[in-house]
Amino acid sequence: MKSPKELSIEKRILEQLVPGTTSHKIAELLMENEEFQLMQEYANTVSIMRLGYNDHGPVHMRTVTRNAVTMTTLLHNAGVALNLEKEKSGTLDDSLCAIILASFFHDLGMAIGRQDHELHSATLALPLIDSVLAEVFPGRPDKRIIIRSLALEGILGHMANRQIHSIEAGIILIADGCDMQKGRARIPMELNNKPRAGDIHKYSANSIEQVRIEPGVDKPIRISVEMSSDVGFFQIEEVMLPKMNMSPVKPYLELHAGITGEELKKYL
Template structure:
């Protein structure tokens, strides 16, 4: 399958750059998987056209992958072991596989409905993982089983409605919350024809110019939210911060936000 948009193609290349070595070839196959892509595309159709929400499709899911892999690498460089490695049931590479697949699968349940979509995503992901996990693990049933269990935790935990415990799931939770730049609300804003309850999510997202994930000064990860108007603080305080506050990765994250040109506020 060819890339459906230049944006997806660019993001695929960035993802593969973060998955070097033996992970690149199977990851490239997953990124080109037709069934997965159709789930992602239809999830976006349901989200934007039927429900009037923001992007929950292939671009969003790839953004979550990029965010999660970036944070995982920052933790690793800072000497923090992710849960699979710390518990001696996997390696850092296994955690990267988990984050990669969780990010691509976490919102496919939106192809059905919004309410409870995280659990629907886990259900729809099961047969996909039957095909995909052997690409990474061959006949290593133990490694594939542990990866599947952790992916399921990541997927059902990304709404912060189910308590999670692994750093892997905590990173997906934060990575999802970090996708709130104005581009995510572009299509819903164009399609909007009138006021409706909940529009604050679109308008506040449109105020967020840039999310930066980089090495922190005191902690391994620093997240900075740059916005053009104060309405963007809604996204920080009502979307990102609650997810960060529920994440097992919270102790390793600094969070800053502010209007471009003004002093930054530190939340964590």
């Protein structure tokens, strides 16, 4: 059974999409599919219970989807064309289809392990992507090929350890990095208080109070991060900035971060 938080995020995703579009239909199909849900849940079990990492399951993957759709909308509203539009290979809605698929499946590989999980995610996601695209694009192999390729680029590139080239894939990187609020680290913090390598990730994430994605002043997208203590700057400088530096979306971003109640530091 889905949690109230999952249902709330799903509602917000659908509210941002235009009813009757293919991207809206794909989002509905992903949310309704029991097998997809079970795969996300098991990836989360392995991530938290076996590996001691934070949330990499249904809530996280839906949050990344919501973040990605929000950023896509902000770019479009600012007149920024995504790659499919610029290359005349597809429409904005085609790009949204790929972005939603990549966001929804990018961490499935955590069911196997952390190392190379983006590669395992692509392997696990490929038949799922094919089945969804076959349903929404019957008789359109051109659409299926383009959207599948773009979605896989987004999945493979979300760890910022390989070069990506499309704005669509670059959105996944940033959308993933923006899911850093303290709720994501709550369960690992409660389960394990023994010191271990990598603890800085959960402690720094636990200090992040709020992440806002909104229209920027000088750039199309402003990301504002508020934290309860300066340990949260680890999330900014060691997690978020490396993702931004590898993302084709970087020229369109403003990044501000700081302790709640104090003036935020401008990074970008």
